[in-house]
């Protein structure tokens with residue numbers, strides 16, 4: 001009996017040992033895979049690394065430089081010192097498409113010493129009408145490589161560094177750090193936020209251009225102490241369904257050429273240090289009527305999530321996720337919050353603040369609002385919300401707007417009263433208040449947020 005029990009014990013033990021060995025093998029395989037992924041991540045962009053050799057520092061212009069750049073050397077604001085600054089500079093152009101090609105062409109021709117070209121895409125025939133550095137014979141070639149060939153023909157003294165891959169949250173800081181100025185010549189909102197965040201964190205001026213149909217826009221973000229960043233102007237991305245690209249909306253090559261050339265001009269002004277850099281202003285080009293307008297855009301937003309004194313964003317994020325939520329995803333995000341009239345501050349921060357277009361009403365008295373406020377909050381004191389004539393006007397403004405409303409106060413009491421009152425007026429509208437109010441925010445989200 002004892003012998004039989006011992007046998008079955010041995011059998012069980014052998015089975016368990018086999019299971020352990022299997023699990024160990026699976027674990028080893030997983031470890032191996034992890035190591036491979038780590039090595040791949042470490043080596044990401046390693047081929048660029050070779051070309052990140054220290055830049056040569058030039059102290060003087062050569063005779064060839066003087067002959068080549070003579071027409072710009074005689075400009076009063078430019079001169080030999082300006083040319084030397086350009087020669088020693090490094091500019092990164094993200095996107096070698098309709099904007100990037102003319103921008104690179106003018107920067108290389110003007111004598112920019114080091115040009116980095118980022119593009120993950122290959123040249124296609126439908127690019128050739130506006131992406132003027134690429135040719136029929138280079139269709140199928142990497143856009144960065146194709147541009148390099150054309151640029152070296154224009155100016156063999158320019159050092160061209162190709163980054164023929166996607167610029168993303170993993171490699172952006174590493175690449176951008178090696179350059180003095182960045183040109184956003186991309187065509188999507190995720191890359192705009194990525195470049196903005198990386199440039200703001202690394203304090204690199206960002207010359208941002210865009211063109212669609214016959215219209216173009218240009219401005220410089222992250223310039224100097226007071227220059228706004230992209231998030232100061234656009235704190236939340238537009239809904240993806242509202243974004244049109246050149247593939248859908250069309251574009252004329254002369255329009256991208258105009259804006260791209262002006263991006264090169266702004267980059268040269270930033271590097272050389274002359275003229276009035278287009279920061280805090282936006283140039284709007286209407287190709288149809290051939291008019292340029294300069295509009296004043298706001299300066300640095302004091303409560304910007306990124307570039308204010310107390311930023312909430314301190315590292316790069318998943319930009320595809322941030323920008324890519326479609327209307328359904330946003331509804332889902334709201335559904336995650338449940339049907340209640342209250343939302344926890346942490347849920348508001350994680351699920352809503354950065355991703356869902358919404359209205360945040362702060363119902364404290366103006367004097368308290370002046371002490372501290374959340375990013376993008378609008379002050380509407382409780383007394384005003386309880387005033388029927390105000391609510392009537394508010395209802396008019398709300399008409400046809402589906403934005404959910406969030407209400408905050410100091411501790412989450414007045415905000416509940418405000419929500420109840422508003423709910424009675426707009427029963428179909430999504431209105432919630434932040435549980436524990438600003439006290440909860442300080443406790444759970446941002447310990448540096450003032451408490452009183």
Ligand SMILES: Nc1ncnc2c1ncn2[C@@H]1O[C@H](COP(=O)(O)OP(=O)(O)OP(=O)(O)O)[C@@H](O)[C@H]1O
Nearest residue numbers: 095096097098118119120121166167186187191247
């Ligand atoms: N994150 C990124 N990393 C690298 N390249 C990018 C990134 N985002 C955009 N680009 C590149 O920016 C360029 C933008 O060029 P453009 O606006 O002329 O569009 P396109 O994609 O070439 O045109 P089409 O829509 O006609 O195919 C593209 O070549 C695209 O590959």
